[in-house]
Amino acid sequence: MAPIKRLLLATDLSREARSAELWACAMAASWNAHLMAMTVLEFPDGVDPDQAVNQDHLVERTREASDKLMNLKQFASGKQLDVEIRVATGLPCDLVRLVAEVEKVDMIIVGAKGKHGLSHGGLGSTTGAIIRTAPCPVLVAPKQGNEQVKSQVLDRMLIPIDFSDCSLDALEYAVTIARQSHASIELLHIVDPACEGIDDAADVRSRQIAIKNLTKRLEEVSAGLLAGGIYSTIRVEMGIPSDAIINRASEASHSLIVMGVHGRRGQTCSVAGSVTQSVLRRASCPVLVVRTPKFGLEHNRRATDQTSREASGASR
Numbered sequence: 001m002a003p004i005k006r007l008l009l010a011t012d013l014s015r016e017a018r019s020a021e022l023w024a025c026a027m028a029a030s031w032n033a034h035l036m037a038m039t040v041l042e043f044p045d046g047v048d049p050d051q052a053v054n055q056d057h058l059v060e061r062t063r064e065a066s067d068k069l070m071n072l073k074q075f076a077s078g079k080q081l082d083v084e085i086r087v088a089t090g091l092p093c094d095l096v097r098l099v100a101e102v103e104k105v106d107m108i109i110v111g112a113k114g115k116h117g118l119s120h121g122g123l124g125s126t127t128g129a130i131i132r133t134a135p136c137p138v139l140v141a142p143k144q145g146n147e148q149v150k151s152q153v154l155d156r157m158l159i160p161i162d163f164s165d166c167s168l169d170a171l172e173y174a175v176t177i178a179r180q181s182h183a184s185i186e187l188l189h190i191v192d193p194a195c196e197g198i199d200d201a202a203d204v205r206s207r208q209i210a211i212k213n214l215t216k217r218l219e220e221v222s223a224g225l226l227a228g229g230i231y232s233t234i235r236v237e238m239g240i241p242s243d244a245i246i247n248r249a250s251e252a253s254h255s256l257i258v259m260g261v262h263g264r265r266g267q268t269c270s271v272a273g274s275v276t277q278s279v280l281r282r283a284s285c286p287v288l289v290v291r292t293p294k295f296g297l298e299h300n301r302r303a304t305d306q307t308s309r310e311a312s313g314a315s316r
Contacts, residue, residue: 026152093129170260242278
């Protein structure tokens with residue numbers, strides 16, 4: 001796929017959104033990409049936007065938002081980065097989607113928490129709506145206090161892979177990012193006993209055979225990546241997928257998790273749906289969410305098609 005060259009930062013300009021702003025600027029500067037930063041002013045339910053007093057309030061909010069975006073633009077200029085800024089009024093998820101479509105954006109960056117971030121229970125808020133409707137992958141940056149500020153450098157990426165189309169599409173995006181950032185990749189397959197039909201009574205040999213076969217499939221994918229100049233490692237773990245992903249990302253100090261989810265509600269035992277929600281709520285590093293479908297009809301996976309076909313044939 002083509003390099004990622006057009007980024008859209010959707011920010012509510014709150015302190016919680018600062019991490020997303022830093023990541024957006026860092027990636028745009030590193031990739032020599034165009035960055036657009038936008039904020040959407042939304043009237044609360046029940047408020048008539050046509051009343052004069054509310055119009056005056058909107059003018060004041062627009063001025064404040066423009067000032068904050070100009071501060072961001074000035075910060076970015078210190079990184080030799082020119083940021084295009086926009087202030088809009090309406091429903092945030094709809095306007096972010098519209099701008100992403102019109103401007104042919106390659107990636108949207110949002111904050112995990114903020115005035116319109118992830119709700120405690122899942123993806124029911126603005127961030128969740130953007131993920132569900134965006135025409136391109138969405139990078140969700142976690143809230144980080146001053147004592148937790150990390151360097152915005154993409155050098156190690158964790159890719160949960162279950163060999164489904166959505167996880168292989170996520171890997172395709174990860175490969176593009178790895179090339180642009182000179183980063184390495186770790187492929188992680190989690191065997192969930194509840195989904196794989198493996199219980200405590202399963203004999204040790206059956207588990208060993210299953211892990212051996214999965215390891216072989218991962219090695220084939222890894223070999224394909226190496227042929228394309230991407231260094232990767234592989235890992236097979238048994239347990240609850242979301243826990244395994246969070247624990248591995250933390251212990252290996254991964255700077256980005258890339259996850260694929262189905263365009264519709266994912267199957268219970270795939271790395272999708274509730275697993276992604278759990279990872280988004282708990283991850284201490286950014287999570288890039290890639291929905292299926294999002295490639296054009298003419299797209300072919302260059303990084304993984306051959307190895308996935310070989311693995312599929314070997315499993316028959």
